[in-house]
């Protein structure tokens with residue numbers, strides 16, 4: 001079955017497990033993919049994205065789901081979640097353009113403006129004026145209204161509120177109590193009234209606590225949602241939606257349990273109370289994290305006084321999360337005979353000239369030898385998106401899968417791509 005865009009919508013896999021562990025991937029296929037498309041390589045299973053979407057949508061049957069594109073902006077991902085029914089939440093003009101150009105209609109696109117650069121407003125308002133007239137702009141500061149007015153924008157507007165409640169897997173990803181994000185809660189009613197008076201089409205309120213919320217963060221989530229419910233009931237304008245953000249966490253460690261989504265959904269409904277507006281949730285990571293694997297070749301093995309150090313060709317420029325948040329990602333040796341080798345304490349490091357370029361330290365992994373491929377799990381969210389060209393390293397390719405189908409969704413960069421912006425400085 002396919003929808004109007006010719007996108008496959010029939011998900012035939014009968015089971016819908018809440019977790020896809022790294023060990024559930026087919027090692028033989030991963031080995032073949034990395035030898036065919038070269039290393040390092042992101043692999044993304046669109047079928048798994050669909051499963052994740054369906055599980056989440058089933059837990060929140062009355063809610064509208066807006067996929068937070070920042071987790072993974074690959075066009076097939078945007079199309080897949082849109083074909084399942086998701087709107088797209090965009091953090092920049094670039095993401096907004098990606099969503100619209102992927103064929104997502106403007107009424108399903110929401111641009112969340114955080115300290116919006118001039119170019120972002122020019123581009124997004126430009127698209128709105130040129131026909132994408134049903135997109136929604138979410139403001140997080142009152143002076144963004146002036147800047148929108150200056151550009152003639154009087155379209156759909158949402159006000160992001162700072163709920164004063166933060167949560168997440170690391171202090172660097174808690175946004176809910178960070179003054180940078182949103183209009184202070186106490187001034188939100190005023191902000192809505194002012195936006196309405198000034199002629200904007202005020203349609204919603206928004207808040208987001210942070211990213212990687214676990215069961216332990218449920219009280220913070222409840223508090224945020226309850227505040228948003230109160231605000232919706234006292235709002236000086238009729239609202240179409242109340243967006244309580246995303247942030248739903250996924251298990252990264254092999255022994256971690258999945259988030260109890262039904263408990264989160266129930267807490268959300270209870271805390272929100274009766275509101276005359278649609279609940280919106282805005283997940284990114286939950287939909288794509290375990291749909292992605294990063295494959296990387298072992299090129300160096302050395303025994304050192306500090307232990308066995310393995311060098312691979314992916315680094316912090318390929319997957320930044322371990323270096324930035326000390327994030328744990330499962331790692332598996334997918335060599336054909338890995339199961340027969342001893343598990344050794346090994347430190348896996350990349351090729352970047354930074355001592356933070358480490359994927360794991362003294363981790364028990366089947367003995368790595370030069371030429372093996374390692375799979376790094378849960379790499380579908382904030383993996384490729386946070387990749388950089390530091391050390392003039394080209395970014396890797398992304399191959400998408402769906403059942404037996406596979407295709408390159410993003411080609412590998414070359415050194416020519418990395419250097420193509422250089423200009424001759426004539427006076428040198």
Ligand SMILES: Cc1ncc(COP(=O)(O)O)c(C=O)c1O
Nearest residue numbers: 068211212246247248283284285
């Ligand atoms: C405004 C907003 N919405 C949604 C998300 C999605 O978060 P996650 O990928 O944790 O679901 C984020 C990221 O933290 C965000 O900043």
Ligand SMILES: N[C@@H](CCCC[NH3+])C(=O)O
Nearest residue numbers: 070173211212321381382
């Ligand atoms: N980049 C973060 C999530 C931040 C989400 C954006 N506010 C991570 O990898 O966990």
